[in-house]
Amino acid sequence: MPETPTTKYQHVAKELSKAFAERAAKWDETRTYCWDNVRDMTDAGLMGMTIPRRFGGKGASFLDAVLVIEELARACTLSARIVVEANMGGIAAIMAYGDDEQRSLAASYVLKGDKPAICITEPEAGSAATEMKTTARRVGNKYVMNGTKHWITGGGVSKVYLVFARVIDENEQDEG
Structure with a gap:
């Protein structure tokens, strides 16, 4: 049976979670931002996955993002929170209410690993x-x-x- 996009995203998140679980204690102990995890999530296409295709995203649903967040949270809550912001927080508001120039600019940053504040x-x-x-x-x-x-x-x-x-x-x- 072929994988559905949702199970594909979950599978990617589950694979990343293995490495994230090992790194999570380091982020907590050093109180540093998890740039390694951000790079991995960006490379895996999880940052901005809900951004519409016309702005370079995957056009994934919020359900897809929630399932990824749930999987990541099992290993590293900071990484899960970053994916929330890269798919649902400020970026969702910009995609809903911004003009095309604002949407395109914000999408370009998120797809490179940023998350809107x-x-x-x-x-x-x-x-x-x-x-x-x-x-x-x-x-x-x-x-x-x-x-x-x-x-x-x-x-x-x-x-x-x-x-x-x-x-x-x-x-x-x-x-x-």
Whole structure:
């Protein structure tokens, strides 16, 4: 019986998990980022597997990604979390709401092993998006952002940052 894509992805994750299990203690002890695992996951096509084919991804389903994440989490929770962010977190929002230029740029980074950082949490608001104070004001054809974020998932290791902010129009009205 031929392998379905889901079992193929699970099989790849299971094979990687063998090496990841041996490395996981090192990442915990040294408190370092698991770049070796990221390289292996990138080479195996797990980073950005849910990105649509037209942007270079495999067009895999979120179920495919969840099954991979489940398999990886058995060996290395950090690696599993990275695959979450490379397939479901910021990249999913960019694919859903970004323009083609933003989608293409973000996809190119993720497919090379990056995972977008998500910047929501603020000192006063926590993660309550409705209480955010960070603003984005349109100036010409760009936005100027002002505010403070902390507890950024992927901060310091990511190249793509998805920053949540309140958009303020030219009349100083909150667009949401």
